[in-house]
Amino acid sequence: MEDGAEFLLTLNHPYKLTAITESYEPNVRLCEEKLSLLGIEVKQVYKDEKLPFLDKYFDIIINRHESFCACEVSRILKEEGYFITQQVGGKNNFDLSTRLINDFQPKFPEHDLKNNVVQLKAAGFEMIKTEESFPTIRFYDVGALAYFAKIIEWEFPGFSVETCFRQLHEMQKEVEKNKYIEGTEHRFLIVARKCK
Numbered sequence: 001m002e003d004g005a006e007f008l009l010t011l012n013h014p015y016k017l018t019a020i021t022e023s024y025e026p027n028v029r030l031c032e033e034k035l036s037l038l039g040i041e042v043k044q045v046y047k048d049e050k051l052p053f054l055d056k057y058f059d060i061i062i063n064r065h066e067s068f069c070a071c072e073v074s075r076i077l078k079e080e081g082y083f084i085t086q087q088v089g090g091k092n093n094f095d096l097s098t099r100l101i102n103d104f105q106p107k108f109p110e111h112d113l114k115n116n117v118v119q120l121k122a123a124g125f126e127m128i129k130t131e132e133s134f135p136t137i138r139f140y141d142v143g144a145l146a147y148f149a150k151i152i153e154w155e156f157p158g159f160s161v162e163t164c165f166r167q168l169h170e171m172q173k174e175v176e177k178n179k180y181i182e183g184t185e186h187r188f189l190i191v192a193r194k195c196k
Helices: 002-010 025-034 070-076 094-100 113-122 142-151 165-178
Strands: 019-022 041-044 058-064 077-088 125-133 136-139 181-184 187-194
Touching (some): 070 113, 077 113, 113 125
Parallel strands (some): 058 077
Antiparallel strands (some): 077 187
């Protein structure tokens, strides 16, 4: 329930016809406290391959930054229903990660637009819209970069100021010279329709 479900509530979809899934236990409780009272169905999910809904249950499924199983999405979506997803791609912050972490290997290197389109087509979807973007991200302070790397542990595995002190020192010189450190994010969007 990112951002307290504000985005979900801005859609103004009838609450009794809305359901959300969440896997992280503390967020499940928050969702239940805030959304169940409105009549929104809240379901905890343990595996992408086993969603707690009947076959052909939804007209539309929206997914933002969460993993998914294309076949399972197809199962619970009605024919000609829509699946809309925005994803953080597997190359997100790759350049910064390789600068900070020795021998860095991305956790999900195949997670990109092309491979997800292949999976969705194999599950019976046609593509309505696809976009992929590699926007830049800038840090004007090495401390901000260190904080960022610490909280995104899957992109910066094993990061700590102590273990990466040399790299941070070099980046500090870069900030002093260029006024910032720049990296590259990775995002992609898919709007797909389930074929009959």
